Amino acid sequence: MEIEVKKSVLSLAVALAVLLVQAGAPAAAGGAASSSPQTGQAAVKPLQYEVSVVLKLIHVQVTDKKGNPVGDLTREDFTVTDNGTPVTLTEFEKHSLSGEAAAAGAYSPKDPGDRAGEGAPAAPEVRPVSRKYFLFFDFAYNNVRGILKARTAALHFLDTVVRPEDEVAVLTYSAVGGLAFHEYMTTDHEKVRSVVEKIGHSNIKGRATQIEDGYWRLMQDSPGSGAGAAMGVNFRAEAEGARQESKSMAQKYMDKMTAFARSLRLVEGQKHFIFFSTGIPNSLIYGYTPNNAQYRGNVGPASGDDVLRRQNEEMYREFGASGCSFYAFDTRESAMEASLFTYDEQTLATGSRAMSTAVGPTDIFKDNKVTGVNSLKRLTDITGGRYYANINRYEKNIDQVQSLTGTYYVLGYSVNEKWDGGYHDVKVDVARKGCEVRTQSGYFNPKPYTEYSDLEKQIHLFDLALNERSLSRMPVTISMAALTSGAEGISRLALLARIPGEVTAKFAGRKLEFVAIFFDGNGDISAIAREESDPASFRGRDMVFAAGSSLKPGDYACRLVIRDLDSGLSAVASARATVVKPAVTGLQLGTPLLLEARTGGVFLMAGARKAKDAFPWAEIYPYDSSLFSPILSGSPASAASIRIILPCAVPGGGSPDLALSVSLVDAASGARLPVQAAIAGQTRNGPLEIVTLELSTSGIAAGTYYLHIYAADKVTGSLGHSSTTLVVPSR
Numbered sequence: 139m140e141i142e143v144k145k146s147v148l149s150l151a152v153a154l155a156v157l158l159v160q161a162g163a164p165a166a167a168g169g170a171a172s173s174s175p176q177t178g179q180a181a182v183k184p185l186q187y188e189v190s191v192v193l194k195l196i197h198v199q200v201t202d203k204k205g206n207p208v209g210d211l212t213r214e215d216f217t218v219t220d221n222g223t224p225v226t227l228t229e230f231e232k233h234s235l236s237g238e239a240a241a242a243g244a245y246s247p248k249d250p251g252d253r254a255g256e257g258a259p260a261a262p263e264v265r266p267v268s269r270k271y272f273l274f275f276d277f278a279y280n281n282v283r284g285i286l287k288a289r290t291a292a293l294h295f296l297d298t299v300v301r302p303e304d305e306v307a308v309l310t311y312s313a314v315g316g317l318a319f320h321e322y323m324t325t326d327h328e329k330v331r332s333v334v335e336k337i338g339h340s341n342i343k344g345r346a347t348q349i350e351d352g353y354w355r356l357m358q359d360s361p362g363s364g365a366g367a368a369m370g371v372n373f374r375a376e377a378e379g380a381r382q383e384s385k386s387m388a389q390k391y392m393d394k395m396t397a398f399a400r401s402l403r404l405v406e407g408q409k410h411f412i413f414f415s416t417g418i419p420n421s422l423i424y425g426y427t428p429n430n431a432q433y434r435g436n437v438g439p440a441s442g443d444d445v446l447r448r449q450n451e452e453m454y455r456e457f458g459a460s461g462c463s464f465y466a467f468d469t470r471e472s473a474m475e476a477s478l479f480t481y482d483e484q485t486l487a488t489g490s491r492a493m494s495t496a497v498g499p500t501d502i503f504k505d506n507k508v509t510g511v512n513s514l515k516r517l518t519d520i521t522g523g524r525y526y527a528n529i530n531r532y533e534k535n536i537d538q539v540q541s542l543t544g545t546y547y548v549l550g551y552s553v554n555e556k557w558d559g560g561y562h563d564v565k566v567d568v569a570r571k572g573c574e575v576r577t578q579s580g581y582f583n584p585k586p587y588t589e590y591s592d593l594e595k596q597i598h599l600f601d602l603a604l605n606e607r608s609l610s611r612m613p614v615t616i617s618m619a620a621l622t623s624g625a626e627g628i629s630r631l632a633l634l635a636r637i638p639g640e641v642t643a644k645f646a647g648r649k650l651e652f653v654a655i656f657f658d659g660n661g662d663i664s665a666i667a668r669e670e671s672d673p674a675s676f677r678g679r680d681m682v683f684a685a686g687s688s689l690k691p692g693d694y695a696c697r698l699v700i701r702d703l704d705s706g707l708s709a710v711a712s713a714r715a716t717v718v719k720p721a722v723t724g725l726q727l728g729t730p731l732l733l734e735a736r737t738g739g740v741f742l743m744a745g746a747r748k749a750k751d752a753f754p755w756a757e758i759y760p761y762d763s764s765l766f767s768p769i770l771s772g773s774p775a776s777a778a779s780i781r782i783i784l785p786c787a788v789p790g791g792g793s794p795d796l797a798l799s800v801s802l803v804d805a806a807s808g809a810r811l812p813v814q815a816a817i818a819g820q821t822r823n824g825p826l827e828i829v830t831l832e833l834s835t836s837g838i839a840a841g842t843y844y845l846h847i848y849a850a851d852k853v854t855g856s857l858g859h860s861s862t863t864l865v866v867p868s869r
Contacts, residue, residue: 192555193229194220197408197461198547198566199522199576205538207545208573209234216549217567229550235301235540268303269543270323270407271295273330275337276415277312278391279510284469284529288414289337291467291532295412296331299540306330310337313387317394322600323405326661385443388422392449399456401597403582409462410543411523416470417510423450424512450513454520458579459561463523465539466514467532522576542576559585587706602699602708603655612709614641617770619862620696620715621686623728623758625787625826627720631656632686632753633696634731635711636770643678647704654685654744659693669744670703676740682763685744686753691719721789725849725858728785731759732845732864734777736767757823758785774867775835782815782831784847786858794827794851796820802843802864811838840868 196218200208213230273292275285300306308321308330320333402409423446457464511527518525524542526535549566560583566575590598618635633654654667665687683698698711720726741763743755761783769775788794800815819830831847842865849858 191552193550194553194581195229196549196564196566196577197463198549199463199542199545200547200568201542201574201576203572203574205524207541208570209545211547211568211570211573213549215569216547217569218549218551219565220551220553221562225551225553227549227551229548231548233544233546233548235544268305269301270405270409271300271304271306271543272409272411273306273308273334274411274413274415275308275310276413277310277315278387279416279418280414280469281416284414284416286338287529287532288467288469289334291414291529291536292334292337292412293331294533295536295539296327296334299536299543300327302327308333311391311394313391317398319600322604324604324661329661384419385422385446388418388446389449391418392446392453396449396453396456397591397593399453399460399462400591401594402457402460402462403584404594404597404601405461407461408546408578409460410539411462411464411521412539413464413466413514413517414469414529415466415510415514416468417466417513417517418450419510420512423447454517455579457517458520458522459581461578461581462521463543463576463578464518464521465523465542466518466525467529467535468511468514468525468527469529470509470511520579522578524576556583557586558583559589587702588704590706598706599653599699599701602701602710603653603697612641612644612707614709616641616698616700616709616711617773618696618698618711618713619729619768619770620694620713621729621731621759622715622717623785624718624720624726625728625758625785627789628688629691629717629720630686630753630758631689631694631696631715631717632684632755632758633698633713634768634770635683635698636768636773637681637683637700637709639678639680641709642673642676642681644707645673645677645700645702645705647702647707648672648674649703651699651701651703652683652685652742652744653699653701654683655697655699656687656689657695657697658690661695664689664694667744669742671742673702676742679738679740680736680767681740681742682768683742683744684753684755686755688753689717691717693717723789724856725794725851726787726789727847727849727858727860728758730845730847730860730862731761731783732769732775732862733761733766733781733783734769734775735765735779735781737765739763739767757826758828759783760821760823760828769864774865776867778836778869779832779834780864781818782833782845782847784829784831784849784860786827786829786849787825788827788851788854788856792853793822794856795853796827796829797850797852798829798831799848800831800833801846801848802838803846805842805844805863811843813838835864835866838866840866842866 198216200211202208209232211232213227216227216230218225218227273295275288275292277285280288296306303325304327305323305325306321306327307319307323309317309319311317321330324330423443425443511525515525517523524538526532553562561580562583563580564578566577568575587595587598616635616637618633621632621634623630623632633656650671650673652669652671655663656665658664667685667687669683669685683700685698693716694714696713696715699708700710701708715729761781766781769780784798786794786796798815798817800813802811802813803809804811813833815831815833817829818832819828821828842863844861845864846859846861850856851858
């Protein structure tokens, strides 16, 4: 996927995609394979995917002859076929904005993992009405005034349609920059608004539609006979060259959009696209024969393109099968501007020599066989959405989108799921007369992760990193803590995760990636670190992963995605921290790191792309990972004695003479417990004084405590303080 990155609209998804390019993430693997859990040198075996019975859910909208939603149907009113075979509906839900989802006769086991009878699938959780919207601005097939009107319409959409629980994404396509996410599926609608507000003139790049428009203008300008015939040959040659360029741009557009559509199979639920475009010119794909006999001698018929036709239909089918519905807002009527070929509309109106015969309502540029109207209509028909002809009527049309996307049915039935990527054609009919059904045209079976395209792998990563309900992760809890340091006047933040052996044993592939993401208080990505490793050396063993960066002071959320690059099996960990501005005076204490004796562990650290962004882990928190393991994120301290690593620095340098005291505060009662901690070691690492403390937890009642460390420099009299959490288990 080609990505245009603008600093002002740097988004989560764009930043993640940039990471994959800069860090040299691997392309799609050629074959499925896994390493033996016993040894990384064992023969690689193909990944196995068993056939399972799952519940297939189909999102259906039903309207009457006037286009109004029909919300009073029952399960018995629907008939569904899957690849031509009638299916029995075991799940039926009505959804509307006026109330909760109403389930009629839905299968609901006591435990979601139970089976009700042989082969019965587990019913999914019924959630409140929450919709997924993609605000999609097409810059390749658009115009300046159309984009500005689209921006106004999109802001109105955010004001009037989007509810707090709805997730919204913003993406664009330009002929130069390609497909770009500017915001990926978020309920932070203010962030979405800030992105939309920045869309304007600077986003128009590579206006592909102008070339096709210019082609027909040149063809019409071309002299048909007499002294100007030779000139006409040159005109036609220029026009044909421009048209071939236009076809190439259209083919690139279809390729990118088709790949994007396939990747959306990974995103759960129905996806509603609010699409602002003029559409791909129909004449490019299906050809064009002028209707006006006055100039038919100058403007001959143009044939369609079989390759573009096949690719176009494939693009439509992929979106329809990925649970996407397009609501296309045609921006053509809002912008009657000069084309790339600087055609003078006023000259035409006064009757120029070359164009005087083409004036009036029969002008070919008003003929929908040349415009993108048919392309937009077909896209909306296949995906179950709706086409809106005039962007200037956006308020009324957006009200209808609200009505259509807020009232729908969910139909569910059992299928034997195979991991072969096969396509299923789905037909939904309603017995009640006068009803029109809009639904996805079909769906695809899942496929092995090794067959994912690069874009599909990126979407998979986005979903893991940004979606709290991602279905593609292991149901495990990984302990992770965030540590801060202000040594040398530089504010730094690191994450430290402990992955237990029972989790590392599940990663059977040959490559494992670790992606660490640091989100600031606004939800923007401040830093990303990525490391790739062969898990054979630590498979089945406890391991610790560390990553860090120098960051501005503020609140941060840290996210770690661990992903098997052969199977796609993933695990996710999260932590929060506050980075404070390094003190100008006084002692600077880093976050205490708690350790317990545990042998056999493995330590892995992500390197920084730039030296200035690096977190010098070995200098700030030095410890022997083969003998000790960190106690993280509220995990209980299993040993009776714990070790504490405390980095300390004096602003401006110098060697402090430290006096330390430690206390515990009961998180439940607030009671303070004085404890004794002995200094077990003290070393100098550049500007840092690294102090190692030993603390006995014997005699301390089970519970959660806040551990506070106070330090004083006997030389300067300066003071410092730091704290962390300690959990003492029952013994």
